[in-house]
Amino acid sequence: MLYFSRFKMILIWVAVAITVILAAPNLFSASTLAQLPSWVPKRQMTLGLDLQGGSHILLEMNQNDLIKDRLETTRDEIRTLLRDAKIGYTGLAGTGRTLQVRITDPAQLDAAKKALKSLTDPVAAGLFTGGSIQEMTLDDSEPGLLKFNVTDAGIKYRTSTALTQSIEVVERRVNELGTTEPIVQRQGDDRILVQVPGLQDPQRLKEILGQTAKLTFQMVDQSMPVQDALNGRPPAGSSVLYSQDDPPVPYLIENRVIVSGENLVDAQATYNSQNNEPVVSFRFDSKGAARFGQATAQNVGKLFAIILDNQVISAPQIREPILGGTGQISGNFTAQSANDLAVLLRAGALPATLTVIEERTVGPGLGQDSIHAGKVAGIIGSVLVVAFMFVAYGFLGFLANIALAVHVAMIVGLLSLLGATLTLPGIAGIVLTIGMAVDSNVLIYERIREERRNGRSVIQAIDTGFSKALATIVDSNVTSLIATVVLFYLGTGPVKGFAITYAIGILTTVFTAFTFTRMLVSIWLRRARPKEMPRAPVTFVPPGTKIPFMGIRRWTFTLSSALSILSVVLFMTVGINYGIDFKGGSLIEVQAKSGNADIADIRGRLSELNIGEVQVQQFGAPNDVLIRVGTQDGGENAEQTVIDKVRGELQDNYDFRRVEVVGPTVSGELAKQGTIAMLIALLGILVYVWFRFEWQFAVGAIIATVHDVVMTIGFFVITGLEFNQSSLAAILTIIGYSLNDTIVVYDRVREDLRKYKRMPLPQLLNNAINETLSRTTLTSVTTILALLALVLFGGEVIRSFTMAMLFGVIFGTYSSIFIAAPLLILFKLRPQASADEEKPVNGSKAVAT
Numbered sequence: 145m146l147y148f149s150r151f152k153m154i155l156i157w158v159a160v161a162i163t164v165i166l167a168a169p170n171l172f173s174a175s176t177l178a179q180l181p182s183w184v185p186k187r188q189m190t191l192g193l194d195l196q197g198g199s200h201i202l203l204e205m206n207q208n209d210l211i212k213d214r215l216e217t218t219r220d221e222i223r224t225l226l227r228d229a230k231i232g233y234t235g236l237a238g239t240g241r242t243l244q245v246r247i248t249d250p251a252q253l254d255a256a257k258k259a260l261k262s263l264t265d266p267v268a269a270g271l272f273t274g275g276s277i278q279e280m281t282l283d284d285s286e287p288g289l290l291k292f293n294v295t296d297a298g299i300k301y302r303t304s305t306a307l308t309q310s311i312e313v314v315e316r317r318v319n320e321l322g323t324t325e326p327i328v329q330r331q332g333d334d335r336i337l338v339q340v341p342g343l344q345d346p347q348r349l350k351e352i353l354g355q356t357a358k359l360t361f362q363m364v365d366q367s368m369p370v371q372d373a374l375n376g377r378p379p380a381g382s383s384v385l386y387s388q389d390d391p392p393v394p395y396l397i398e399n400r401v402i403v404s405g406e407n408l409v410d411a412q413a414t415y416n417s418q419n420n421e422p423v424v425s426f427r428f429d430s431k432g433a434a435r436f437g438q439a440t441a442q443n444v445g446k447l448f449a450i451i452l453d454n455q456v457i458s459a460p461q462i463r464e465p466i467l468g469g470t471g472q473i474s475g476n477f478t479a480q481s482a483n484d485l486a487v488l489l490r491a492g493a494l495p496a497t498l499t500v501i502e503e504r505t506v507g508p509g510l511g512q513d514s515i516h517a518g519k520v521a522g523i524i525g526s527v528l529v530v531a532f533m534f535v536a537y538g539f540l541g542f543l544a545n546i547a548l549a550v551h552v553a554m555i556v557g558l559l560s561l562l563g564a565t566l567t568l569p570g571i572a573g574i575v576l577t578i579g580m581a582v583d584s585n586v587l588i589y590e591r592i593r594e595e596r597r598n599g600r601s602v603i604q605a606i607d608t609g610f611s612k613a614l615a616t617i618v619d620s621n622v623t624s625l626i627a628t629v630v631l632f633y634l635g636t637g638p639v640k641g642f643a644i645t646y647a648i649g650i651l652t653t654v655f656t657a658f659t660f661t662r663m664l665v666s667i668w669l670r671r672a673r674p675k676e677m678p679r680a681p682v683t684f685v686p687p688g689t690k691i692p693f694m695g696i697r698r699w700t701f702t703l704s705s706a707l708s709i710l711s712v713v714l715f716m717t718v719g720i721n722y723g724i725d726f727k728g729g730s731l732i733e734v735q736a737k738s739g740n741a742d743i744a745d746i747r748g749r750l751s752e753l754n755i756g757e758v759q760v761q762q763f764g765a766p767n768d769v770l771i772r773v774g775t776q777d778g779g780e781n782a783e784q785t786v787i788d789k790v791r792g793e794l795q796d797n798y799d800f801r802r803v804e805v806v807g808p809t810v811s812g813e814l815a816k817q818g819t820i821a822m823l824i825a826l827l828g829i830l831v832y833v834w835f836r837f838e839w840q841f842a843v844g845a846i847i848a849t850v851h852d853v854v855m856t857i858g859f860f861v862i863t864g865l866e867f868n869q870s871s872l873a874a875i876l877t878i879i880g881y882s883l884n885d886t887i888v889v890y891d892r893v894r895e896d897l898r899k900y901k902r903m904p905l906p907q908l909l910n911n912a913i914n915e916t917l918s919r920t921t922l923t924s925v926t927t928i929l930a931l932l933a934l935v936l937f938g939g940e941v942i943r944s945f946t947m948a949m950l951f952g953v954i955f956g957t958y959s960s961i962f963i964a965a966p967l968l969i970l971f972k973l974r975p976q977a978s979a980d981e982e983k984p985v986n987g988s989k990a991v992a993t
Contacts, residue, residue, distance in 0.1 A: 147666070148663050148666055153663060156659065156660060156663055159655075160550050160553075160554075160660065162557070163550070163553050163554040163557035163558070164550075164553045164557065165185055165557075166185055166187075166556075166557030166558075166560050166561050167553045167554075167556035167557035167560060168185070169185055169186050169187060169188050169560065170188050170189055170556055170560060174188075187560050187561070187563070188560055189556065189559045189560050189564070189565075189566045190563060190564065190565045190566065191341070191515075191565070191566055192565045192566060192567035192568070192570065192641055193339060193341055193504070193506055194504075194506050194514060194567050194568045194941070195514055195515050195518075195566065195567065195568060195571075196341050196342055197341070197342055197343070197506050197507050198339065198340050198341035198342050198343045198346075198505070198506065199338070199339070199340050199343050199346040199349055199350075199503070199504070199505045200337075200338075200339050200502075200503070200504040200505070201337075201338045201339075201340075201349070201350065201353065201500055201502070201503050202331065202335060202336075202337055202338075202500070202501055202502035202503075202810065203314070203335060203336045203337075203338065203353060203498040203499065203500060203501070204334055204335050204498065204499050204501045204780070205303065205306060205307055205310060205334045205335070205336075205496050205497075205498055206496050206497040206498075206499060207299060207303055207334065207496070209495075209496035209497050210299065210302045210303060210306055210495070210496050211241055211294055211299065213495070213496070214279075214294055214298075214302060215238040215241075215243050215294070216238075218238075218243055218263060218280070218292060219236060219238060219243060221262075221263065222236060222243070222245055222260060222263070222292075223236065225259045225260055225262075226245070226256065226259060226260070228259075229255060229256070229259040231247065231249075231252045231255060231256050231259060232247070232248040232249055232252070233245050233246060233247055233248060233256070234246050234248055241293055241294040241299075242291055242292070242293050242294075243291070243292045244289060244290065244291045244292070245289075245290050246288055246289050246290075247288050247289075247290065250287070250288055253284075253288065256290065257282070257284070257290070260282075260290065260292075263280050263282075263292060264278060264279075264280050264281060264282050264292070265278075266278050267279055267298075267301065277295070277297040277298060277301050278295055278297065278298070279294065279295060279297070279298030279301065279302070280292045280293065280294055280295065280298060281293050281295055300333070303333060303334050304333070306495040306496050307330060307333070307334060307335075307336065308330075309494075309495050310336060310494050310495060310496070310498060311328055311329075311330060311336055312492075313491050313492050313493070313494050314328050314336055314338060314353060314494075314498075315328045316490070316491035316492065317352050317353065317487060317488065317491040318338065318340060318349070318353075320487040320490065320491060321340075321343075321348075321349065321352070321487070325341060326338070326339065326340045326341075327339040327340075335501075336498065338353065343505075346503075346505040346803070347788075347791065348480075348484070350500060350503070350784070351484070352484055352487060352488065353498060353500070354498065354499075354500065354784075355452075355453060355488055355494075356453050356493060356494045356496070356497055356498075357405070357452065357453065357488035357489065357491070357492070357493045357494065358404070358405065358452070358453055358454075358493045358494075359404060359405030359408070359450070359451070359452050359489060359493065360401045360402075360403075360404045360405070360451045361401070361402045361403045361404070361436065361439075361448060361449070361450055361451075362397050362398055362399070362400065362401055362402060362448065362449050362451055363397075363398045363400070363402065363439075363443060363446065363447070363448050363449070364395055364396065364397060364398070364446065364447035364448060364449050364459050365378075365379060365382040365396040365397060365398045366396075366446065366447065367379055367382075368396070370384065370394050370395060370396040371394075373396050374394060378396060379396075381398060381399050381400070382396055382397060382398050382399060383396075383397055383399060384396055384397070385397045385449070385451060385454055385455065385456050386455060386456065387455065387456040387457070387458075387459075388455050388456070388457060388475065388476070389476065393456075395449055395456050395459055397449050397451065397456070402435060402436065402439040402448070403428065403432045403435045403436045403439070405489060405492070405493050406432075406492075406493070407428050407429050407431055407432025407433075407435070407436075408426055408427070408428060408429075408432070408489055408490075409427050409428065409429050410426065410427045410490065411424055411425070411426045411427075411485070411486040411489035411490050412424070412425050412486050413425075413479070413482040413483040413485070413486045414472075414482075416472070416474065421474065421477070422477040422478060422479050422481075422482035423472045423473060423474045423477065423482060424472065424473040424477070424482050424485050424486050424489070425470065425471070425472050425473075426470065426471055426472070426473065426489065427469060427470045428469040428470070429469075430469070432469065433467075433468070433469025436466060436469065436471075437465060437466060437467040437469070440462050440464075440465045440466045440467075441465035441467070443462050444462050444463070444464060444465065445461065445462065445463075446461070446462055447459050447460070447461050447462070448460070448462055450473050452485070457473055457475045458473065458474055458475050460474070473485070499780045499781060500780060500783075500784055500805070500807075501780045501806075501807040501810050502805065502806050502807060502810045503784075503787075503803060503804065503805040504803075504804045504805075505800075505802065505803040505804070506801070506802050507799065507800060507801045507802065513939065514568045514939055514941060517937060517938050517939035518568060518571035518572075518575075518938065518939075520937045521571075521572075521575055521933045521934045521936075521937040521938040521939075522571065522574065522575050522578075522933075524933040524936075524937055525575045525578055525929065525930040525931075525932075525933035525934065526548075526552075526575075526578055528929040528930070528932075528933060529548070529578055529582060529926050529929055529930055530545045530548065532922075532925060532926055532929060533545055533548075533582055533585070533926070534681075535680070535681050535682050536586075536680055536682065536684060536922055537589055537678070537680050538678040538679055538680045538681060539668075539678035540589055540665075540677075540678055540680075541680070543661060543664045543665060543668070544582055544585040544589070544657075544661060546664060547585065547656040547657060547660050547661045547664065548578065548581055548582060548585075548656070550656050550660055551577070551578075551581045551649070551652050551653060551656040551657075552574065552578065554648075554652040554655070554656065555574055555577065555645065555648050555649050555652055556574075558648050558652070559644075559645065559648065564641070564644050564645075564648075565641050565644075566641060566645070567641030567642065568939075568941055568942055569639060569641060569642035569870055569873060569942060569945060570641040570642050570644065570645040571645075571938075572642065572934055572938060572942050572945060572946060573641075573642045573643075573645035573646040573649065574645055574649065575930050575933065575934055575938075576646065576649075576877070576927070576930055576931065576934070576949065577645075577646060577649030577650070577653065578930050581649065581652075581653045581656065581657065582657075582922075582923070582926050583620070583653075583657075583884070583919075583923040583926070583927075584613075584617045584621075584653055584654070584657030584658060585657050585661060586919050586922045586923050586926070587613045587616055587617060587620075587888065587919055587923075588609055588610055588613045588617075588657065588658070588661070589609070590916070590918050590919040590922075591608070591609040591610075591612055591613045592605050592606050592608075592609030592610075592677070593605075593609075593677065593687070593918075594609075594915065595608045595609050595612075596677055597687055602669075602674055602675065602676065602677060603669060605677070606665060606669065610658070610662050610665075613658075614658060615891065616887065616888055616891040617654060617657065617658060618654070619836055619887045619891060620883070620884040620885075620887045620888055621650050621653065621654060621884070622832060623829050623832060623833070623880055623883035623884060623887060624646075624650055624877075624880030624881065624883070624884050625647060625650050625651075625880070626825060626828040626829050626832060626880070627825045627828075627829070627876045627877065627879045627880035627883075628643050628646050628647045628650065628876075628877075628880060629643075629647065630821050630824050630825040630828065630876065631643040631646075631821065631825075631873055631876045631877075632644060632647065639869045639870060639872070639873045642870075642873050643873070646877065684918065684921055684922060684925075685917050685918035685921055685922075689914050689917060690910070690914055691910070691913075691914060691917070692910055693909070693910055693913050693914075693961055693962065693965070694906035694907075694909050694910050694965070694966060694969070695906075696962075697906075697962065697966035697969070700962035700963070700966070701963075701966065704851060704959075704962070704963055707855060707858065708851060708854045708855065708858075710858065711854050711855060711857055711858025711861065712854065712858075714858060714861040714862065715857055715858065715861055718861055719861070720857065720860050720861050720867050721860065721861075721864050721865065721866050721867060722866075722867050722868075723866040723867060723868030723869075723871075724772070724804060724805075724806045724868070725806055725814050725868040725869045726814055726815045726818070726867065726868070727775065728775035728783075728806050728807060728810075728812075729772060729773055729774050729775045729776075729783070729805075729806065730771075730772070730773040730783060730786050730787060730790075730803070730804070730805045731770070731771070731772055731773075731802070731803070731804040731805075732770075732771040732772075732773070732787070732790055732800065732802070732803050732804075733763060733768065733769070733770050733771075733800075733801045733802035733803075734746075734768075734769050734771065734794060734798035734799065734800055734801060735765075735767055735768050735769075735798060735799045735801050736767040736768075736769075736797065736798055737797060737798060737799060739767065740766040740767050741762070741766065741767050741768065741769040741798070743760050743761070743762060743769060746760050746769060746771070746794065747760045749793050749794070750771070750773075750790065750793065753789045753790070753793060755773055755776070755786050755789060755790070756773065756774045756775075756776060756777075757773070757774035758771065758772070758773050758774075759771070759772040759773075763940055764939070764940040768801075768940075769798070771790065773786050773790070780807035783805050783806075783807050784805065786805075787803060787805060802941075814869065818869075818872045821872065821876060822853070822872075822875065822876065822879075825876055825879055825880075826846060826849065826850070826879065829845070829846070829849070829879070829883055830842055830843075830845075830846050833845045833846075833883070833887070833890075837890060837894065840967075840968055840971040840972075841890050841893075841894075841968070843967075843971065844886075844890075844964050844965075844967035844968055844971065845883055845886050845887070845890070845964060847963070847964075847967055848882065848886055848959040848960065848963040848964035848967070849879050849882050849883055849886070849959075851955075851959050851963050852878055852879070852882045852952060852955050852956050852959050853875055853878070853879065855951075855952075855955045856874075856875055856878060856948055856951060856952050856955070857875075859948065859951045860948065863947070865943075865944040865947060865948070866944050867944070868944065870942060870944060870945040871944055871945060871948055873945065874944075874945045874946075874948035874949045874952065875948070875952070877949060877952075878948070878949065878952030878953070878956060881927070881952065881953060881956050882952070882955075882956035882959060882960065885920060885923070885924075885956055885957055885960040886959070886960045886964040888916055888919060888920065888960075889912060889913060889916055889920070889960050889961070889964065889965055890964070892912040892913075892915055892916050893908065893909060893912040893965070893968065895912075896908050896911060896912050896915075905968065905969050906969060909965045909966070909968065909969070912965070913961055913965055920957060920960065920961070924953060924954070924957045927953050928950065928953055928954070931946055931949050931950040931953065932950065934946040934949075935947055935950060
């Protein structure tokens with residue numbers, strides 16, 4: 145197993161070299177890479193929005209708008225079709241999803257059905273449904289009354305087509321802002337995800353995305369004063385609309401649309417040559433120019449209104465026919481508002497209103513701080529782990545550190561090759577895998593030491609150590625991978641970035657620890673021909689340790705049961721500090737522009753805004769403040785109003801570094817996804833462990849893992865740390881880590897069961913735990929060192945994640961020894977030996993086969 149052919153060694157070194165080359169561009173700036181030859185790889189990791197700044201906005205389409213528009217269109221069609229057929233009708237009206245009309249002459253009822261048959265004809269919708277659908281159904285059960293109902297399939301079809309159109313409109317709007325590499329993509333049946341990296345003005349983006357931008361040109365109804373219409377009833381065919389002025393001015397507008405924004409081919413922000421005020425110049429297509437020219441020629445001297453989303457921008461007088469197909473929109477514009485209107489008109493109108501239901505915005509300053517914190521934590525964590533491995537294993541630790549460097553290069557290289565996004569939790573994932581990557585090396589080295597103590601030669605010990613450790617390495621990493629895959633599919637945003645990084649780290653660990661390290665050891669054996677294993681400067685767990693762990697199992701069971709019950713009671717009474725991910729609301733991080741932040745002043749100013757529950761606390765440095773605002777009763781739009789109010793109150797004195805808004809719709813979905821994620825992860829691990837071991841092992845592993853999850857939740861309750869999506873990622877990672885540790889112990893138990901047929905189970909478990917104790921201790925220490933670096937230097941944003949991980953690693957190690965192993969006695973893993981379990985056995989190797 146230690147033999148490597150020349151060809152195989154060349155392949156391994158080539159693989160390492162390729163990953164190093166792919167990772168190297170991340171060490172240089174973009175300007176430096178641009179000066180290198182074209183054949184040199186230049187692809188770098190894509191930084192997430194939390195590292196480079198930018199906005200993540202989730203928009204939801206309002207289906208009620210689509211239903212309303214569909215009913216209005218159908219009403220016009222019914223009116224036109226019945227008039228063309230010269231059929232009398234009355235009571236044409238719609239409510240909810242139903243439109244009804246009464247035919248005045250019963251003798252014309254069949255003719256009316258025939259005239260309106262086109263409304264219920266199937267629509268070819270193969271692209272969306274694979275066939276045809278019926279948008280509307282006819283109900284004629286009541287004599288003389290025809291009811292048209294919009295079907296569920298029709299709504300789904302309209303939503304799908306409208307969403308496709310909306311994505312095109314949103315893409316055009318975002319691209320018009322001049323942003324680099326924006327992401328606009330469909331999410332589900334009625335949502336659009338927009339991610340814009342490096343955006344300096346997220347508020348402007350929200351305003352542009354939130355406007356429907358339906359532009360119409362309509363005549364002003366001058367048949368009666370608008371005040372009379374407000375006091376009484378507007379004339380038939382007219383409505384009262386208000387201007388965008390403050391206070392708004394009412395206008396009586398004819399419902400008939402002369403021409404709409406659909407006929408625009410261009411719109412540009414310019415300046416009025418007479419007064420130098422910002423205006424928007426527009427140009428119609430040929431059809432729109434003809435209709436606009438005809439309407440203005442017929443209404444010289446009258447007022448016509450330019451209306452955007454049911455608000456009157458301006459209502460100038462037609463002094464002469466406008467025949468050129470061009471014109472200007474004037475109003476109280478600034479240069480930016482005129483440019484934004486031009487952007488909206490060029491991009492086109494949205495078919496329905498889009499509501500912001502989730503927003504996560506990070507300023508570029510905070511992104512740079514996060515990168516710096518991640519680098520510092522990564523360097524310190526790496527140095528601690530490298531130093532510890534050298535102290536624990538001497539020269540073999542030096543070889544493991546080389547493999548560790550290759551491991552990090554492979555992660556970075558693969559992330560660059562795949563174009564994956566590196567987030568702040570992703571950096572934490574890299575640092576964490578640095579601590580956990582040495583686990584496989586520790587497993588191998590400890591097994592080699594054990595085989596050497598059992599009398600094997602150096603070469604035999606090394607060869608046996610690698611071969612026997614392989615199954616354990618695979619089992620322990622597969623359980624971690626299951627939890628990570630679940631996290632990837634059910635996580636969002638930065639959490640998904642952590643899952644990608646962590647999964648790649650798990651996969652590369654097997655290569656670097658087993659294949660690459662084995663090759664380095666084989667090279668050392670051939671050249672040095674050692675007579676003895678290299679000595680380590682420090683021995684952390686002396687050989688032959690015999691701690692009677694099973695002797696105190698009743699005490700540990702009692703302690704864990706009490707702590708678990710306490711955690712559940714505290715969770716149900718005190719409650720956990722849910723973040724906005726799970727309970728909705730707004731989170732705003734601000735930084736004082738000069739001096740320290742005045743928390744009392746901020747709290748006082750925000751309490752006057754009438755925005756409900758507000759929490760203000762210091763966050764990291766004295767000039768940083770974290771503001772939490774509870775969920776608003778008015779829904780998603782009310783959540784956005786809160787941000788506007790807070791920004792207006794504080795923006796003169798504070799920089800807005802981070803804004804997160806999660807509406808009630810998304811928060812409920814995230815809570816549901818989190819619960820499902822944990823259940824699926826536990827089920828997947830249960831199935832795998834059951835497949836690889838006996839049922840007692842599987843159930844014991846799950847109980848121990850649930851114990852760790854319950855303890856971690858209790859930790860959140862007691863400390864008051866915010867429980868958010870990152871915290872959920874921590875729990876799922878703890879599940880994987882805890883199972884990793886438990887599997888190592890169980891693997892040794894299974895091996896000893898085959899070796900010692902009649903050894904009492906408690907003694908066998910003591911032997912197995914003591915034999916793996918050095919591995920358990922060293923792996924925990926390396927992981928804890930990496931996590932300590934993250935806790936102390938990784939920054940406030942991921943502190944709850946790293947502290948939960950640190951707690952989980954400690955308790956995961958505890959549960960593997962004091963919970964998972966003793967449960968095998970409870971489940972009578974070896975019933976034939978149950979009568980002799982408590983009897984001492986002379987020598988741990990008695991009755992060996």
